[in-house]
Amino acid sequence: MDLPSKGALEIARPGGEVKDITIGMVGSGGDGVISAGEFLVTAAANEGLYSYLLKAFGPQIRGGESSCRVRISDHHLYTHGIGLDVLVVFNWKDFMKMKSELVIKDGIFIIYEEKDPTPEDEIPIDPSINRTVCRIPLSKLAMDLGGSALAKNMVTLGIIAEAFHLPSDGLRQALRDKFQRKGEKVVASNIAALEGGMSYAREHLRDVPVWLDYIGGTPKMAITGNEALSAGALYAGCRFYAGYPITPSTENLEWMAHELPKFGGTCIQAEDELAAIAMLVGASFSGAKAMTSTAGPGLSLMTEALGLASMAELPMVVVNCQRTGPSTGIPTKPEQSDLYQALFSAHGDAPRPVLAPISVFDCFRIAVEAFNIAEAFQTPVIVLSDQLIAQRKVSVDRIDPRRLAVHNRKQPAAGNLEGYKRFELTDDGISPMALPGTKGGAYVASGIEHDETGEPTSSGVLHRKMNQKRINKLEPLREWSNLVMNFGHENATVGAISWGSSVNVLREVQVRLAEQGMHFRIIAPSILYPLPTRVLQSFVDAMDKLLILEMSEMGQFYHYLRMHLDLPADKVKTYYRSGGRVFSVFEIEDEMRGLLS
Secondary structure, rough: OOOOOOOOOOOOOOOEOOEEEEEEEEEEEEHHHHHHHHHHHHHHHHOEEEEEEEEEOOOOOOOOOOEEEEEEEOOOOOOOOOOOOEEEEEOHHHOOOOOOHOOOOEEEEEHHHHHOOOOOOOOOOOOOEEEEEEEOHHHHHHHHHHHOOHHHHHHHHHHHHHHHHOOOOHHHHHHHHHHHHHOOOHHHHHHHHHHHHHHHHHHHHHOOOOOEEOOOOOOOEEHHHHHHHHHHHHHOOOOOOEEOOOOOHHHHHHHHHHHHHHOOOEEOOOOHHHHHHHHHHHHHHOEEEEEEEEEEHHHHHHHHHHHHHHOOOOOEEEEEEEEEEEOOOOOOOOOOOOOHHHHHOOOOOOOOOOOOOOOHHHHHHHHHHHHHHHHOOOOOOEEEEEEEHHHHHHEEEOOHHHHOOOOOOOOOOOOOOOOOOOOOOOOOOOOOOOOOOOOOOOOOOOOOOOOOOOOOOOHHHHHHHHHHHHHOOOHHHHHHHHHEEEEEOOOOOOOEEEHHHHHHHHHHHHHHOOOOOOOOOOEEEEEEEOOOOOHHHHHHHHHEEEOOOOOOOOOOOHHHHHOOOOHHHHEEEEEOOOOOOOOOOHHHHHHHHHHHO
16 A cells, blocks of 8 residues: 555655665566565675565466565564665556555655556556656666566666665675576576666666665575474474475475485475375374474364374474465465464364464574474474465574574383383373384374273273373473563563564564654563463553554454453453554554553
């Protein structure tokens, strides 16, 4: 949507040098819009800058229009920003389809393809918004400089890199790294298109209203949420992965297929999600650390096997990259509406820990924590990511995995298997788990209720004891301090509670308001079941006013919190809506200003 140039949402346009710049691009399949955005992120990482790429696609799963927003800065970034400084349009018809994804800032600089028939005075942007418009023969330049219309995105990258002082050396390196496998001729043609675009900008775009001022630093890591989560799983010891392609989790399967065999692991593309989760049951029973990744529709199919894993007390990690629902919904857009599904989709009392990362960087940590919990408590664990985290690409500080310990499941002591009871009713509910083939350690692991040895039972008394074992063993997780995050001024009496990807828009608002002397605190549980009720209730009690934020039309998170916490109506305000478009900084800043005033 276009932001008004007047009124409460007016954006002051800085002149000249800025420390933070946002570029938007829109086009059709084949224009290379997403690839161009990824090159900018990699370029920023190469030169030690932070960046944030938000991809957007039409309702189709393949082909069609697409857009991206890339924000680059020398300071840490939480969101995609407040609006575009630069907009590149390859086709105005595609822009109209993606207009809601591209927030227009007053004073924007617009570049568009010369051969597009839209006259400058008819471009579909609110005429009251100040802008500079520049028509450039991008396709012709691509043919002349790169020998192919496919080089249009490379020419465009060269133009905007030179005109707006983006990390050009990092771009050259990003192109070399990407195309070197295709040979020097391909590298040279892309570099020529990039340099040609830079030359064009030097000649024709000498006077732009804003350009990035930065000091390079230590090279960073360019990574998506799916890649970070998969890498964390690998570090935690995952050696078996089974999955079925489904947007937006497919990249986990692709990454694991490429990397897991290098570490002696196995990756299988199953025929469907039912097969994938069944394979995890077998792999975990055999002693392997196992994971799958899916989206809401796939998790629906996995529900019965998750119950089996709960009953048989088998460790495994199931990742749900949430998208809008129900049914097929909008596969390419984020939402946080699978919370109830993760918490409650089971027959019988089948508790399983549910974790949620708040950012791409956090995905690595959460993957390790998920495996540690699965192994330590012998339980399936669900990780709730979402499309906004899973598929966005960012440049971040390099992850130091050495700060994260890795745990393995409890096994019976060697030579101590006489009268072995796999499901023994221990004080902490954790029973040593023998591996198949261990002498004296054979047992039955089935979905039917059982006694301590694993033998089937119809005893109501035993059923209750086993239920209590499976439920109560997870209680210590409520007090794991590393699974609750706090941000902000410790003396603030206005606060916010959120989870997952919604936390970061709060963090950006927190920074913006702090600069104006307005402070609030944020608490974000990384674990949603079992809920850390003591810590959360203490936070609620300490606040005078409180906002609960989530992306769910039913307010699932708010109503779930009400099941476990005392949330006084006179101090609590909720803000929730459907997904499909991400929360804007202005949208949430408005809410927090209301509470702070």
